[in-house]
Amino acid sequence: MTTETIAPSVLITEAEVHSVTRLSPAFVRVELASAAFVDLGEDGYDTRFKVVLPGPTGALPTIPPVPEEYYSALMAAGDVRSPMRTYTIRDVVRDGDDVRLVVDFVVHEEVGGHAPGPACRWALAARRGDVIQVVAPHRRSSYGGTEFDPAGRTHLLLIGDETAVPALGRILADVGPGHTGGVFVEVPTAADILDLPAPEGFEMQWFPRNDAAYGRRIVQQVRRHLGLPPATDFEALPELPSDLDIDVWETPRYSAAGEDLEEQLRARSVGHDLEDTYAWIAGESWMVKALRRTLVTELGLDRAQVAFMGYWREGVPMKA
């Protein structure tokens, strides 16, 4: 008789705060520890995972024996359910069986009358010994959670705001030799410019936002880089059908708008040869949408060459 081992779909575990480091006014680095992290899947790049924070009663959900039942159990708690949010695995520190997951939380004040959410508040108050839950890739699962995939293209256009800084840092650390690229990062202030080592052949540009509206500055800088005139009226940029969606998530593998990815436009260049370019764009949804219009509608970039990911939306709490 043969016995079949079914690979767990995800790793779900309680994790304890091992250390908290304030990297800058906008970034809090938290190292999480759990004995279960020996089974953590490590694809690197922009691999995402979920944190589940204590709910209004201060309790965390019970972890069911079958991982597939976790989400419905979480939701069943109704108004007192624990908030779940998405973050990036910034790093995994291994010392034998002592494995720690490193996550960089963006922290902020009230923005435009909108109070910070539970993840931001939790990170600001985090202390060694605090406990949360983590839903992450399992090393034996095919669940990836990684989007970065230039598919052989060697010129990278990497664009993000502060929420994408952890992924950008990891992408720059993991990308192999033979790549070149431009990296455009918008952060709240000059004090949030972090030391992200980039391989040779990459040009790193940081844009402190200061009091400007989210994304406006970086969109103009990317347009200039691509040889396009500055947008004078952002709302006048040509619309795409999926602009109606709240969530912008479009990669060569998946379109949240359900658009046919086979219907692809040929790349053409405006002052740049974009044939060999892969664009990875993540951050506030308005910025991602504006750059999607710039790259796909205006420049006709092939849809297989781009990953557009709305990581958060101004004024709108994430679901769950």
Ligand SMILES: Cc1cc2nc3c(=O)[nH]c(=O)nc-3n(C[C@H](O)[C@H](O)[C@H](O)COP(=O)(O)OP(=O)(O)OC[C@H]3O[C@@H](n4cnc5c(N)ncnc54)[C@H](O)[C@@H]3O)c2cc1C
């Ligand atoms: C794949 C993926 C990876 C991500 N990786 C990271 C990461 O590594 N680090 C990280 O910090 N974030 C990351 N994010 C973004 C993070 O999930 C959101 O910012 C999330 O909304 C934070 O939850 P919250 O509970 O603080 O706020 P929510 O309850 O979701 O929102 C409450 C209010 O806060 C506002 N808000 C949310 N985020 C911000 C922000 N950054 N600045 C200003 N206002 C904000 C919302 O617009 C809303 O008005 C990632 C998102 C995705 C989808």
